[in-house]
Every structure is written in structure tokens, then in C-alpha cells.
Amino acid sequence: MNTPVRVLVHGASGRMGQSLSRLAPERRDLQVVAAVSGSRPSQRVVDGVPQFAASELYGVPNFDVAVDFSLPAGFDALLALCVERGAALVSGTTGLAPEQQSAIDAGAARIAVLSAANFSLGVVVLGDLVRRAAAALEGWDCDIVESHHVHKKDTPSGTALALGASAGQGGAEPRYAALRAGDIIGEHTVQFTGMGERVELVHRATNRDIFARGALLAAVRLADRPPGRYTLRDILLADQNATAG
Template sequence: MDTQIRIVIHGASGRMGQALLRLAAERPDLQLVAAVSRKVESRAIDGIAQFASSELSGLPPFDVAIDFSLPEGFDGILSACVERHAALVSGTTGLTPGQREAIATATTRIPVLWAANFSLGVAVLNDLVERAASALRGWDCDIVESHHVHKKDAPSGTALALGESAEQGGAQPRYASLRAGDIVGEHLVQFTTLGERVELVHRATSRDIFARGALHAATRLAGRGPGQYQLRDLLD
């Protein structure tokens, strides 16, 4: 697009939402038109219109919504995007099977990207894992993920996504999880056979990489045709 891409941040009060607001404000190709959170205490965030999740019908025109909220807030922003014919980029986890089906239905009308991890490096890693699994048939495949002590789900969503890539290549992955200190996120995919080992590793040292990846996806997704996209589809 030649003009600024109009974006809505849904889940603006969370850590990812705050990072998205901060980083989007630094980009001249983006126009922040609204920030949405569950409760609104003030009507503006640095001049950006703020809405409660119950006020989505009043949103100004937008090209793409970036959603990092909770499952109970997901249905509303998905419906708003369908009604406005706007794109949706979402990293909300814990969606129900019904919500997954709603995404599939929405993709017949709008472009949607849902991902467990918005690191561009992890998007490349998924591709490399699938290619390695396909080339190294019969090798053992192990995925080891490490995160901070407060992360509850194990294996992580990213590890499971890497496992799906390995399975698509023909491997049968096994998982191990480590929770320690303040590790942002580390993922090791290891292929092993007699006498040799191949290791593919991604280490995240800042949560900003996920916000930057989501903003990158939003700029690439806005204006595209309906469909369900993956982050690797939008790397160029």
C-alpha cells in the first residue's frame, strides 16, 4: 500500500499490546487508529482513541487488527474484522475448537494469520525443520524448549508448532521442557543418528521481536485476498 496502513491493537493493556503500541508509533508506514482493552480508564493513549472490548462497533475504519488478548475476547475482534472486511493478525492462545472453526470460516471472507510465535527467525526455523526432517529420514528428532519460570504451558506452543513441521517432513518428534530464571525463549530441534547430530536453534533475548514480527505480518497481510496465512508466507 502507498498510504499508511490503519491498524487496531486489540489487547492493548497486556505486555504484547504495550510493546505493539510503542513500536507501531515509531513506524511512518502505520497509523494507529485505536487501542482496545477489556476496561477503559481513560479515553486516549498518547492521542490514540481507546475502546473497551464491548465497544468494537464504534471502531473507526481500519485495514488490519492485531490481536493479543484472551480467548473470551477473540470472537468479538474476529467478527469486527469480518464485518469491516479487514485483515486479522492474532497471537491469542488457548482458543477453543469452535473458535478454530470460526477462523476457518472467516478465511473465506478476509485474510487471517494466527500464529503461536511471531518471531521471524522462528518462522524460518519451522521451514528448516521440515526440510531437515524430510532429508534425514529415520533420524531421531528431539525438541527442547526453555522459558522463564512463570510460563505454565509445556511444551510451549512454539515447540508444538515446530513438532508439526517435523511431522510434515516425516519425523516423529519428542519433547522436553525447561523452566528457569527469566529465559525469554529458546528452542532446540535436534536430529540424531549413529555418529552424527544436527542441531537447529533459535534464542530470543527480547520480547520486542514478537511485536516486530506481528507488525511485519500486519503490513504484509493488509490488502491481501481472503485466506489463512502463515508467517512464513509473509517473510518477503
Template sequence: MNEPSPPVRLLIHGAAGRMGQALLRLAGERDDVDVVAAVTRSKPAQRVIDGVPHFSATELEAVPEFDVAIDFSLPQGLDPLLALCVSRGRALVSGTTGLEPEQRAALDAAAGNIPVLWASNFSLGVAILNELVARAAAALPGWDCDIVESHHVHKKDAPSGTALTLGEHARTGGAQPRYAALRAGDIIGEHTVQFTGLGERVELIHRATSRDIFARGALHAAARLRGRPPGHYRVTDLLS
């Protein structure tokens, strides 16, 4: 009988944020992952919280060995984490949006050395929505394409990374998307892709009612990214 694989050692970067807190909570419910470090922007009030060592972003080099880093932070926090993953030869899963072109290029370069999964959204529903949008755009040439997204008032980037990714898929089908962004209350995330022709309209909609879907998707991906060869990965590559 084969020995079970040891849990995947995770570093959670951006641990004080909404996604970081969800990741820490849900990781504790799984047997296939083990959080060995949580990193926050500011100095942690306690060094160990619920059995997980905490570090500030300035202490990144001091974190223990890990297999995969999961990053849901701010764009300025990604660069040092990416450098750490490359130097240690460890995989990176990132959902941080609002990246500069230079940072996207750095992710591309890193994928030559380590497994990299960057996604604007880690839900299965959105992964399928991307494919549906590309198919609809190709099937409805000449129709207007509008992408409307709504998020909570604290979200900084607009349009959202998910909206921009949906737009990229629409372009593969020949559409020219336009964007509208709403910031209101505590909306977790809603995206509508609307195709409008003469006398008719098609709407493709995804609504997230729990932030846990994104955290579960990121944990699922991280658990399956360890041991993969260097390269770029998508959420759909790691579903099974």
C-alpha cells in the same frame, strides 16, 4: 508521481500485555501504520493514552474503523474480535496461542471472507527454523526428535504454540516429535529441536533476546496484509 499510500489503520487487541505494549511503542516509530484503537480486557484508566483511543473488550463494537486488527491476547478474547473483523470485512493478524480446535476452525472459515494470518511466532528466524526442521526430519528417517522450549513463568500454554508448529513441520518430514516445556524467570523464548541417532545428535536452536522481534514481525505483516484477497497467509508470504 504516485501518491504515497495512507498509513494502515491498526486495532491492537491485548494492548495491556507485553506484546501489546511493544506493538504500541514500535508502531509509533513507523510511518506506514497508525494505531486507531487499543483494546484491553479491563476498563482503561484513561480513554486516550499517548494519542491512542483505548477501549475495554466489552466496548469492542464501538472501536473506530480500522484496516487490520493485530491480536496478542488470550484465547477467550479471540472469538469476538474475529467476529468483528468478519462483520467489517477487515484483516486479522493473530499471535494468540493455546486456541481450541473450534477456534482454529473458525479462523479457517473466516479466511473465506477476510485475509487471516495466524502464526505462533512472528520472527524471521523461526520462519526459517520451521523449514530447516522439515528438511532435517526428512533427511534423518528413524532418528528421535525432541523439541524443548523455555519461556517466562507467566506463559500459560505449554508446549508453546511455536513448539507445536515446529512439531508440525517435523511431522511433514516423517518425524514423531516429543515435547518438553520449561517455565523460568523472564525468558522471552528459546526453542531447541534435537534429532538424535546412534552416536550423533543434531540440534537446531532459536533464541529470542528481545520481544521486539515478534512485534516488528507482526507490524510488518499487518502493513502488507491490507488490500489482500481473503485467505490464509503465512509470515513468509509477507516478508518482501
């Protein structure tokens, strides 16, 4: 797109939403046109961006893509709005129910959707390494240990489940363990254990901004895509191929 991608930030009062709003001005290829929070905002305009409550969602201005880091309770209305307006959706909301996942599949027939548990570019690479290790280490035990801050509600984390799916693609049967302590942003260890040896693949996030930057990149890349359900890996590979070409 020659003009900036118009972005709606959904879940703006949360940690990720605040990071998105703070980092978005770094990119010249997008513009935040509205921010939506669960409760009524104390200010109607912040740094030139109109603020809305979730109950006012249908009053937001037109946008090209919504970036969502909220809670499952607010997801359905946002997906419906994106489908109604023909806007793309990038969602990092975790803990969605099976019926909500089915709704994403249905919505992807009409709009471009990227739903991911983790928007770290390093985790995308980790998933590939886990799949390859699982395929090479047939019969080894596979354990995934994840650690997050005390306020994280879903367990195992969505990222741990995604890494488990990668391990499953390689033939492993992962087991999970979760820790909730202090202010840990996110740590994931995938351990393969054989007789007399062990392989560990680890990703540690030390700054939450990596997730926000990954989501903003995804928003720009997804905004002009045809309908379908995409992954962050799809976006990265497209970016690399375009650079190589």
C-alpha cells in the same frame, strides 16, 4: 497502500500489546487508530490513541487490520468484528480451541487472516531448516525443548507445536518438553539424535520486540490481501519476491 494502514491493537495492556503500541510509531506505513484491553482503561487517550475495554469492542473506529495478542476468551468477538467490517486479522494468540481454529478457517473465506504462534522472522527460517533436517535424517529421534517465562500458560508452546508440524512434514515424529522459569522470553531447541551423533537447531529470543516488529510487518503486508488464511512464511516470501523483482 499509499495511505497508512489503520491498525487496531487488541490485547493492548499485555506485554506484546505494549510493545506493539511502543514500536508502531517507527513505521510510517501504519497508524494505530485504537487500542483494546481486557479491562477498562485508566486513560481514554494515550499518546493520541483512543483506548477501549474489551466490552466496548464494537465501538472502536474503522480499521484496516487488527493485530491481536490477547487470550482465547477474547478472540471470538474480535474475529467476528473483523469479518463484519471486512478488516484483516493478524493474531498471535495461542491456546485456541479446535472450534476457534475452525472459526478462523470460516472467517478466512471472507477476510485475510494470519494466525501464528511466533512472529520472529528467525523462527520462520528455523521451521524450514527443521523440515529439511527431518527429511534428511530418516529414522532419527526428534525432540523439541522449549523454555518460556513463568507466566506463560499454554504448554507446549504454540511455536514448539509449529516446529513439530514442520518436523512432521519431513517424516519425523517429534516429542516435546517444556520449561517455565524466570523471565525467559523464548527458547526453542529441535534435536535430532542418531546412533553416535546429534544435530541441534536452536532459536533464542533475547528481546520481545522481535515479535512485535514481525507482527507489524505482517499487518502492513496483509491489509490489502484477498481473503484467505496466510502464514508468516507467505508474507516473507512475498516480501523477498517483490524485492527481487
